[in-house]
Amino acid sequence: MANMADVCNILGRLRWFNLAILTITPAVGLYGIYTTRLRWETLLWATACYVLSMLGITAGYHRLWSHRSYNASRPLQYLLCLLGASAVQGSIYWWARGHRSHHRYTDTPLDPYNAKRGLFYTHVGWMLIKPSVKPGPSDISDLKNNEVVQWQHRWYFAIIPIVGYALPTIVAGLGWGDWWGGWYYASMWRITFAHHSTFCINSIAHYLGESPFDDKKTARDHFLSALLTMGEGYHNFHHQFPMDYRNAIRWYQFDPTKWFIATCGALGLASNLRVFPENEISKGELAMQLKKLKKVQEEIRWPIQVDDLPIVSWEKFKKESEERVLVIVSGFIHDVSEFLDEHPGGRGLLLGQRGKDATAAFFGGVYEHGNAAHNLLSMMRVGVLLGGVEHVKAIAPGERLRIVERLDQ
Structure with missing residues (x-):
């Protein structure tokens, strides 16, 4: 009876809608691989849809609404809210609320995707099972008062079938007659890749790489993570300076989200692009460099005092x-x-x-x-x-x- 009770408890904690989305979507995509040839036009369209969906998440959900790292004009806000919805990762309100809790309670039981619970949990487990401890509270008063955020939250389940599934399919169908290719590749596979690319921010960005600014938390910097997440992989920097609109501060680092926001700023669509003082960033880097050098120093034999x-x-x-x-x-x-x-x-x-x-x-x-x-x-x-x-x-x-x-x- 105890075992049955445990099973019932687990089943009761499953997030069935999330489970359906995260399993049915790639399953349909796999079926499409065996039944529908991938055309080059559809590949280009699916890639474009993926980039746009990810920008909706990284530039919109994350850097704009979760961290307020810049101000966006009303047209840009609506564009980002629709692009983010096309990634089918929840509403801005739900996404940003959880992410703020993640930053406030990083690596603790109140962190909704606590890295100390393992790689699988931080990648997808937290999406599938309701936590025994609710995420810690965070200030979301600005989200409650944002008309775009509340509009998208109210109509989210009406929006995602259109921008997430129908629109990518219709463009491929009307454009070059590839209706099934649009469905399988520009919709299903694009959403699957967008899901797991975003999840990598919570998982491998807390496991893979170095800590050039602080090592108190698990967040790491790594090029591979940045490549998979549209520039979000410089996560150690981000956790130290979360209100900076950049994740990468070197010209050679890969951060297309930063480039997109900067371009919007140049076009007058975004303003007040926040950057952390360079002097304080340098202090963080120097502190970690000195910490590494001190370890080397301690292994060296020195003269008698x-x-x-x-x-x-x-x-x-x-x-x-x-x-x-x-x-x-x-x-x-x-x-x-x-x-x-x-x-x-x-x-x-x-x-x-x-x-x-x-x-x-x-x-x-x-x-x-x-x-x-x-x-x-x-x-x-x-x-x-x-x-x-x-x-x-x-x-x-x-x-x-x-x-x-x-x-x-």
Whole structure:
């Protein structure tokens, strides 16, 4: 009985409409592959429909209505709301509400597509099964007051048969007589690809790639994700700077949604294209670069800290120099005994400075040493001369530029 109860519970939590759309649509498309030849005109038309549907999602549902990253004129809003509806992914109101919860509660149980629940769940599972915990609340007052959003939400189920299925089929049928090709390829397969391309934003964009701006959350940047999602794959940037109308900030990065919005701005259809301050973006990048470098730094062996070195008098230094080859450079006593045969200038130069202050010679009197010599010499420190004067140049470059993590804040 317990097993039957579990089955009933699962069946009760299934989102049957979503399940039907996500299974019947590709099934019909597969049937079309075996029954209808794909014509090149239909392929081009299906591709155009796909791009337009995805722009409705990425430029409309996502960057305009979910994040308010720019302002759109009324004609552009209606165009994007119809293009987004053609992707058959729910109304703007439903889509944007869930996406705002995703950003506010990322990677927590209140995140409607929590990446920590696994790749399948974030890709499609959350669409098929009602969550045991409702998505966290978010402010959607602007969506409630937007006439275009509310109009589309009210008439959504009347709109999608027209723009999602009928229009792509009719154009192919009237245009070049390929009614079935329009149905199978420009409608069914185009919708299927649009579904899973969008779902990739929630799934692989949280698993595949790097975190160049912050690594607290699972969002990642990756070219493949961007290629599949019309530029949405630079997701680490997006989660750090969600109100920026761009997802990609480099000229060579693939973000056709950004190019579309910028073009609309140039044509006067969009305005107030929001961008995050470049200075703050650079801080985020630098912080992550320093974090990576600090890990490298921690794997490197460094010289003994100055405070841990013994303080040695001149007399003791001279006496110990008789037993081993000690030289002074900028107040530090160095044991170069094991380096005699490795010294590029030969043993004689080092032996000539034995028991002496070689500061002037080291800093250009004989030869002006580079970074490698400074770093290597610092590893030979064995003491600090009593009354000696430490010079800032005596600090090896590797130490001067050392990354220090502040733990007092």
